[in-house]
Amino acid sequence: MDINSSASNHYKIICLGCHADVSGAGYALRCGCDHALLRTVYRDSRLAVTAEDSMWRFAAWLPTVDKLPTRGRSVTYKSEAFARELGLSDLFISFNGYWPERNAFLETCSFKELESPPTVQRAVESKVKTLVVSSVGNTARAFAHTVSTTSTDLKLVLVGLESAIGKLWLPEPPSENITLVVLQRGNDYSDAIALGDRLVALPGLTPEGGAMNVARRDGMGTVMLEAAVAIGRAPDHYFQAVGSGTGGIAAWEASLRLKHDGRFLEGPLPKLHLSQNLPFAPMVSAWNACRRTIDPSIDMPDAKKSIAKIHADVLSNRNPAYSVKGGVFDALKSTNGQMYAVSNSEARRAARFFEDLEGIDIVPAAAVAAASLIQAVAHGGIDDSDVVLLNVTGGGAQKLKEDKSCYQIKPDICLASPEADLSELREVLI
Ligand SMILES: [Zn+2]
Structure with a gap:
């Protein structure tokens, strides 16, 4: 089946710059507008969830006709030990990795x-x-x-x-x-x-x-969808570490769709709490200066040297989707969001803390996100009763290597x- 008929089936792809419909343009990544993302618009504004035990349970909000076999999906569970230490009553973990005991089978251990x-x-x-x-x-x-x-x-x-x-x-x-x-x-x-x-x-x-790529973003957006379905509502706060910013944008877009659906979100959109790893944190620097544009001389001087020092090297993108229309800056504005700079030692400490309390190893980027949550709680940015979602963007690699040959x-x-x-x-x- 070609993309034209698929597009007419259950989704359209629209340019956020000029609002052109580019659904028939094959594997389109932009419309010709210089500085705007494309976005999928789904026919059904009410989220339909199937009984499938994979991410394809959200196929109604994914931009494909057929489904490539995968066992993988995001898993949301309510934290007890980590939540107790932080003094939060409703902390949920979106676990994206390998953890068979929790039905988590992303076997490359990353979202x-x-x-x-x-x-x-x-x-x-x-x-x-x-x-x-x-x-x-x-x-x-x-x-x-x-x-x-x-x-x-x-x-x-x-x-x-x-x-x-x-x-x-x-x-x-x-x-x-x-x-x-x-x-x-x-x-x-x-x-x-x-x-x-x-x-x-x-x-x-x-x-x-x-x-x-709308397929990448909407695939990642299933993290927010899965959480909303598991919790029964969208969270008040969403924590994630960002390199390109794709995951943050995806969480925002999924929130917009959930808002439109109406069953999962009545109040404001989930507030995005996005983090980067010091000394390389260009988006944090630009955002804190209220700038839509990243200025390399101010926001990432000595980029190569800084990148060589960060613990979470996947967060080292020098050209993130920050200023583009529909990108990270807009996502933060729209959700009254916030950015965090996390040091290597904070990230390592958060990883140990999380692993001891939750019982699973996590990747450095997830440790940066966990550290940003610890910062937010310490600074009084979260009410005890708020519903908080921490996106553990990768984990379980140690467990996988015990279970399988690589x-x-x-x-x-x-x-x-x-x-x-x-x-x-x-x-x-x-
Ligand atoms: Zn356009």
């Missing part, structure tokens, strides 16, 4: 695995042949897992870093449809993005799109810099 199934499915339905994904770890694992565990013919080019190669493991043998390109040591995440941008100029290669994705080619000559790479890709 990026909520993005990859709808994105790959949308790409296939849009007749994309090869998708390019730049990632230092979680996103690459998620997309590789989706391609390796389904019968899709989609080819995947992963652009990563030699220094982060250890993070590119899978709980199954990698598909032959995956090509891994890495940049030598000394490069960072934004260099991988820059190389990915060059690759998509080659014939037949399509960028997955990051925050611009397989390394091996690089097909290693390049010196994002400006490197691509002729050798072209041969690998042909």
Whole structure:
């Protein structure tokens, strides 16, 4: 089924800049407006939830026709020990990772695995042949897992870093449809993005799109949907660490849809509490200065040096979806939101605290979010009776490695810099 008929089925894709309907434009990431995100508008404003035990239970609010097999979904549970320590009566954890005892089966241990199934499915339905994904770890694992565990013919080019190669493991043998390109040591995440941008100029290669891709955002938005269904209402507060900002935008967009539905949200939208890891926190710096635009000289001086120091390296995006219309700045404005800067030691302490009390290991980015919640409580920003949702964006990797064998994705080619000559790479890709 092609995208035109799918679009007429249950969703439309609209540009937030000029309000054009780009539903028939295949794997569209923007409409031509320079500085605006696209957004999905679903036919049913009332959320229909099926009995499926996967993220596809929210298929009515996902921009695909068919469903790629996945066992993964976000899981929401009420915290007891961590909540008690913080003095909160209604703290809910959105756990996105591997924790069989809680029915959590995101086997790459990250909420990026909520993005990859709808994105790959949308790409296939849009007749994309090869998708390019730049990632230092979680996103690459998620997309590789989706391609390796389904019968899709989609080819995947992963652009990563030699220094982060250890993070590119899978709980199954990698598909032959995956090509891994890495940049030598000394490069960072934004260099991988820059190389990915060059690759998509080659014939037949399509960028997955990051925050611009409605399938990624709506996949991630299932975190908020799952929580609202599990709790019976949308939370008052939503805590998450952000690198590109995609997850924060997705939570906001899901909240807008829930508000429109009317059953889960009567008052204000859930307040976004978004955090970054010091010393690299460009969005925190711009937001606290009430600026819509990130000024690199003010908000991320010595970016490379700062990035090399942060504990949660997935939060190191130098070009986040902050100022774009429909991006993080708008999400924070719309929800009366707030940003937090978290030091490495605060994050490590929060991780230990969380693991001891909740009984599961969490990834550094989730530790940054947990630390921001501790900050918010300490500063009196949360009422004891408020309903709080902490998005644990990844966890359970230690548990998974005890339960399963893991397989390394091996690089097909290693390049010196994002400006490197691509002729050798072209041969690998042909
Ligand atoms: Zn437009």
